[in-house]
Amino acid sequence: MAVFELDIDGHRLSDDRQGFDLDLAYDWIARQAYWATGIPRPVFDKAIAHSLVFAAYAPDGAMAAMARVITDRATFGLLCDVFVDPERRGRRLGKAMMTYFHAHPDLQGFRRRLLATADAHGLYAQFGFKPLGRIERWMEIHDPDVYRHPS
Structure with missing residues (x-):
């Protein structure tokens, strides 16, 4: 797939995996993000490998x-x-x-875009996200302690 890049407010945004700092990303998500604290590195790496990933790079790279x-x-x-x-x-x-998410060519024409957040509703609402409609149709299996369970 072709690399998609945008320059916004002095930052370069890109889905090019060559510049993506996997170690830093793991530190952010496993050690600082409330939603995936303790995620094992192999699980994180697999999630990254099977997703579209993008990053913002400061002017210093x-x-x-x-x-x-x-x-x-x-x-x-x-x-x-x-x-x-x-x-x-x-x-x-x-x-x-x-x-960038809304402009990426591989993310156009979707019937549904979702996200979950505990604290950034205001940001996402500015970009068209709303609470789930017809919530009675949605189901889940949720294991908040999955990373604490031995495999």
Whole structure:
């Protein structure tokens, strides 16, 4: 697949895996993100490998933010693992990541785009996300302690 890049507010956003800092991304998600604390490295690596992943890079080239989309690239996308480096928050990177998500050519024409968040509803609402409609149709199997269970 072709690399898709945008320049937004002095940052380069790209889905090119060559520049993606997997070690930093793992630190952010496994050690700092409330939703995946303790995720084993092999599980994280597999999730990254099987998703569309993009990042924002600061002018100095350092990875400043990341996101992952679980998608078939035709009908559905689940936006997840959106994370902005704590030292770089407040610089509109969340908005830049959402702009990139909506502009990416492999994420167009979807019937449904989903995400889950505990604390960023205001950001995502600016980009058209709303609470789930017809919630009675949705079902889940949820194991919040899955990374604590021995395999």
